[in-house]
Amino acid sequence: xxxxxxxxxxxxxxxxxxxxxxxxxxxxxxxxxxxxxxxxxxxxxxxxxxxxxxxxxxxxxxxxxxxxxxxxxxxxxx
Amino acid sequence: xxxxxxxxxxxxxxxxxxxxxxxxxxxxxxxxxxxxxxxxxxxxxxxxxxxxxxxxxxxxxxxxxxxxxxxxxxxxxxxxxxxxxxxxxxxxxxxxxxxxxxxxxxxxxxxxxxxxxxxxxxxxxxxxxxxxxxxxxxxxxxxxxxxxxxxxxxxxxxxxxxxxxxxxxxxxxxxxxxxxxxxxxxxxxxxxxxxxxxxxxxxxxxxxxxxxxxxxxxxxxxxxxxxxxxxxxxxxxxxxxxxxxxxxxxxxxxxxxxxxxxxxxxxxxxxxxxxxxxxxxxxxxxxxxxxxxxxxxxxxxxxxxxxxxxxxxxxxxxxxxxxxxxxxxxxxxxxxxxxxxxxxxxxxxxxxxxxxxxxxxxxxxxxxxxxxxxxxxxxxxxxxxxxxxxxxxxxxxxxxxxxxxxxxxxxxxxxxxxxxxxxxxxxxxxxxxxxxxxxxxxxxxxxxxxxxxxxxxxxxxxxxxxxxxxxxxxxxxxxxxxxxxxxxxxxxxxxxxxxxxxxxxxxxxxxxxxxxxxxxxxxxxxxxxxxxxxxxxxxxxxxxxxxxxxxxxxxxxxxxxxxxxxxxxxxxxxxxxxxxxxxxxxxxxxxxxxxxxxxxxxxxxxxxxxxxxx
Numbered sequence: 017x018x019x020x021x022x023x024x025x026x027x028x029x030x031x032x033x034x035x036x037x038x039x040x041x042x043x044x045x046x047x048x049x050x051x052x053x054x055x056x057x058x059x060x061x062x063x064x065x066x067x068x069x070x071x072x073x074x075x076x077x078x079x080x081x082x083x084x085x086x087x088x089x090x091x092x093x094x
Numbered sequence: 095x096x097x098x099x100x101x102x103x104x105x106x107x108x109x110x111x112x113x114x115x116x117x118x119x120x121x122x123x124x125x126x127x128x129x130x131x132x133x134x135x136x137x138x139x140x141x142x143x144x145x146x147x148x149x150x151x152x153x154x155x156x157x158x159x160x161x162x163x164x165x166x167x168x169x170x171x172x173x174x175x176x177x178x179x180x181x182x183x184x185x186x187x188x189x190x191x192x193x194x195x196x197x198x199x200x201x202x203x204x205x206x207x208x209x210x211x212x213x214x215x216x217x218x219x220x221x222x223x224x225x226x227x228x229x230x231x232x233x234x235x236x237x238x239x240x241x242x243x244x245x246x247x248x249x250x251x252x253x254x255x256x257x258x259x260x261x262x263x264x265x266x267x268x269x270x271x272x273x274x275x276x277x278x279x280x281x282x283x284x285x286x287x288x289x290x291x292x293x294x295x296x297x298x299x300x301x302x303x304x305x306x307x308x309x310x311x312x313x314x315x316x317x318x319x320x321x322x323x324x325x326x327x328x329x330x331x332x333x334x335x336x337x338x339x340x341x342x343x344x345x346x347x348x349x350x351x352x353x354x355x356x357x358x359x360x361x362x363x364x365x366x367x368x369x370x371x372x373x374x375x376x377x378x379x380x381x382x383x384x385x386x387x388x389x390x391x392x393x394x395x396x397x398x399x400x401x402x403x404x405x406x407x408x409x410x411x412x413x414x415x416x417x418x419x420x421x422x423x424x425x426x427x428x429x430x431x432x433x434x435x436x437x438x439x440x441x442x443x444x445x446x447x448x449x450x451x452x453x454x455x456x457x458x459x460x461x462x463x464x465x466x467x468x469x470x471x472x473x474x475x476x477x478x479x480x481x482x483x484x485x486x487x488x489x490x491x492x493x494x495x496x497x498x499x500x501x502x503x504x505x506x507x508x509x510x511x512x513x514x515x516x517x518x519x520x521x522x523x524x525x526x527x528x529x530x531x532x533x534x535x536x537x538x539x540x541x542x543x544x545x546x547x548x549x550x551x552x553x554x555x556x557x558x559x560x561x562x563x564x565x566x567x568x569x570x571x572x573x574x575x576x577x578x579x580x581x582x583x584x585x586x587x588x589x590x591x592x593x594x595x596x597x598x599x600x601x602x603x604x605x606x607x608x609x610x611x612x613x614x615x616x617x618x619x620x621x622x623x624x625x626x627x628x629x630x631x632x633x634x635x636x637x638x639x640x641x642x643x644x645x646x647x648x649x650x651x652x653x654x655x656x657x658x659x660x661x662x663x664x665x666x667x668x669x670x671x672x673x674x675x676x677x678x679x680x681x682x683x684x685x686x687x688x689x690x691x692x693x694x695x696x697x698x699x700x701x702x703x704x705x706x707x708x
Contacts, residue, residue: 064414070315075191
């Protein structure tokens with residue numbers, strides 16, 4: 017599953033990132049801590065359009081568009 | 095002079111620290127070869143002469159995503175001038191995040207002075223840190239500071255002064271595969287592991303959670319409440335720009351007209367009199383009259399940014415705005431340009447992506463700014479009798495309202511077209527950190543405002559003044575044979591107006607309208623005064639307007655007046671807007687492109703209106 021499908025307030029682990037590694041988006045992902053193995057939690061979704069998303073990762077809040085959330089493969093932490 | 099650079103991640107309180115360390119005067123230039131702002135100011139040091147402090151753009155890591163970050167990276171890797179010590183700003187309330195940059199800077203071989211900021215917050219939330227441990231692990235001097243309370247600033251200056259004294263520039267050697275290596279997710283995870291290990295030793299008592307941010311966000315990001323907060327704030331901003339700036343602007347205008355009369359009495363020579371009173375004082379007035387609105391808007395934006403709300407607003411609006419091809423934050427410049435395009439264009443600075451910023455600048459002139467109101471009021475009154483009502487609504491009111499809605503729709507369409515046409519750089523991302531809420535510091539706010547005002551007056555002001563003088567000359571020359579100043583109907587403006595008759599005749603404009611359009615380039619509302627002069631209508635402003643309404647009603651057909659309204663909706667005015675777009679975009683391409691497309695659009699739309707109504 018991808019990050020846009022995450023249930024609110026549930027912990028997930030990042031499995032993969034589908035993004036061109038040299039693109040600015042990929043750099044920003046790495047800067048904010050989006051790398052495989054990292055834990056994320058979806059905190060909020062913008063109303064009406066259900067886009068963008070607000071997630072918590074490594075102690076910071078990050079807003080990301082649906083197109084960006086689609087790039088992040090996750091699995092639920094049991 | 096020696097320079098010291100301030101480096102740090104975004105949202106760690108770097109700019110607040112910069113302001114707290116330096117005096118009130120700051121210089122803003124560009125880094126060589128790029129349009130990235132370089133802020134510098136003098137920092138006095140206990141060891142004597144002091145140094146220049148450079149505020150590098152914020153960056154998360156050496157693995158950079160934007161042009162601003164690239165400039166900061168190039169500084170750190172010695173690609174651009176790198177002649178002095180570094181102060182690295184670490185947020186004591188976000189160590190987990192901010193130590194990453196420290197690790198990379200150490201890898202490059204730098205030994206920065208570490209300023210551990212937000213100590214007031216850290217202490218308030220019960221955090222206890224082992225500074226010596228951090229100093230030991232990093233090999234750097236660590237100074238806990240707070241830009242809010244001023245704690246630790248003297249010690250920081252003392253240490254920076256010492257390191258300046260001993261500083262030896264060394265060559266930064268980067269392994270050729272370094273840039274590739276730091277992009278590897280394994281490298282990133284490994285650094286995170288190091289950070290977690292360090293933090294275990296450095297943090298003795300952890301922070302209590304930031305309950306304020308959590309509570310405020312539960313309102314600010316609430317599906318319904320969030321929009322109430324957002325629209326409430328935007329309404330407040332709109333109200334401020336329309337109503338509160340007005341009295342200040344009236345005061346400036348009154349003061350300048352008083353100055354004009356006083357100075358005017360001293361000058362008997364008619365040419366000199368007109369040059370100084372109408373040309374120079376009028377032109378300077380045309381620059382500073384924008385200041386109340388610019389300052390109010392920037393006070394508002396800066397306040398929201400300092401508090402941390404701007405990111406939340408972007409979050410709420412991003413989905414909608416992206417459908418128009420612009421990011422959520424573009425709401426603010428687009429909305430504020432309804433008061434005046436000048437602050438609107440300046441506000442596009444909050445958009446980081448250059449292409450999106452250009453698109454926003456190009457469509458801003460379409461929004462109905464307040465200077466168009468007197469023109470629309472006059473023309474609507476000349477076409478529609480005030481007694482005509484549709485139910486409870488007057489037709490005049492409906493017409494005025496459609497003059498807001500129509501341009502809004504056009505700007506959406508134009509933005510969509512521009513997005514397709516303009517050269518595509520990297521796709522813009524939302525991906526951003528939402529910082530914790532913080533109380534803004536007044537000194538910081540005031541200083542940013544002074545800086546914006548100074549930039550506007552010194553940079554855009556010059557072009558506005560110059561162009562105002564050109565328009566003054568067109569309206570005032572040639573002079574009468576007896577040496578007195580000419581009238582507009584015998585001026586070069588009229589010559590231009592007549593020359594343009596073939597182009598504007600299909601829109602129903604005669605040479606008198608064309609002539610009045612020339613000074614209206616200076617400021618739209620001048621059209622009313624210019625038409626009054628052309629039709630020799632006398633009296634004070636109010637009686638002038640009502641007389642002019644009836645003159646226009648009898649002189650021109652409905653089709654012509656409607657087409658003139660449509661022209662005013664789309665046409666590229668005023669020159670100040672053009673000047674500011676030139677200044678903000680850094681080239682003539684954007685303003686000329688804007689002028690070209692709006693001229694064509696205005697001509698076509700006015701032509702269609704005229705033909706349909708004829």
